[in-house]
Amino acid sequence: MTKVSESVRSEADEYRQGATRPLGGYAVAMTAFGALVGAAGVVAAWRGTGGRRISPYELLLMTAGTHKLARLVSKDAITSPLRMPFTRYRESGGPAEVMEDVREHGQLRHAVGELVSCPFCLSVWVATGFSVGFLFAPRFTRIAASALTAIAGSDYLQLIYASLQQAAEKNE
Template sequence: MSEEQTRQGFSADHDAAKDGQVRHRILEGYDAGEQPLQSYTVLAGVFNLIFAVFLLLAKGTGRGLPERIETRDIVLLGVATHKLSTLIANDAVTSFLRAPFTELQEKDSPKSVEEKPRGSGFQRSIGELVTCKFCMGQWIASFFTYGLVFVPTVTRLVATVFAIVTVSDHLHQIYKALSNRA
């Protein structure tokens, strides 16, 4: 190895070590490295990249963004987002989606499970995302909204299915509560 290559290699190693020290100082005292901050950054970047692609596709296809979204669509998509985020984050039937990123804690009922994220880094971050109905809600609401711009009829149809199931779920709970009272 020439002297120049040795200096370049040393310089690259030195720069990498210096970058690591800067990152360490920035995050020092935050959480002793327990939170997968780099993975969170990647997920936030993916979320924003999808949004940017949506905006570019909307512009490129000549679809204008709605000036405002009708109240009935907000209610429909809100109820559907509630149901779908709960379905993805808690239901036993969707546990196969979460299994690579979570570990089973207990089965609350035949239809609901309690899980916690497992692993580290990206695996853990995905586990936290898919077990949090509030976190999933943000992603699902975004996709429903993108769908409303590109394929409004299909989006409303899919959202209607989840909204109907939500109403049905609440009726079941009311019926159960009234039956237990009698």
């Protein structure tokens, strides 16, 4: 066992090339993700819900809802208390958003910090959650995804309005 540990440690050190990369934390996060998805698959097979398909309409809701929920959790100022154990505030970002740095101490804390502060990274988990939701609780999931889709649409309309307003002010 020691030889295997030494080999893994050596490969990890070679991969890192001196950089701080929380490979152990990534492994824990991947294991948790795989276990959750595997458990959902087993329960779906046991309950006979494995053959349910997501409609194109639900996929559209899930796409926009995933975008909005991942962005809300990872960037919104109001959700910063959720990220606080894993990140540090750096500065304001876009409208109602903040930029944060990932905490460096602890491989799992660092890995979770990267996950919860990156909308692209978090969207994998959110989309998986929506997929499981459509499988086991489609009515509730459709309502939640619809609300998030409406919020995302509203956000884009707000940004378009602000851009048009700024353009009009420049022309005056």
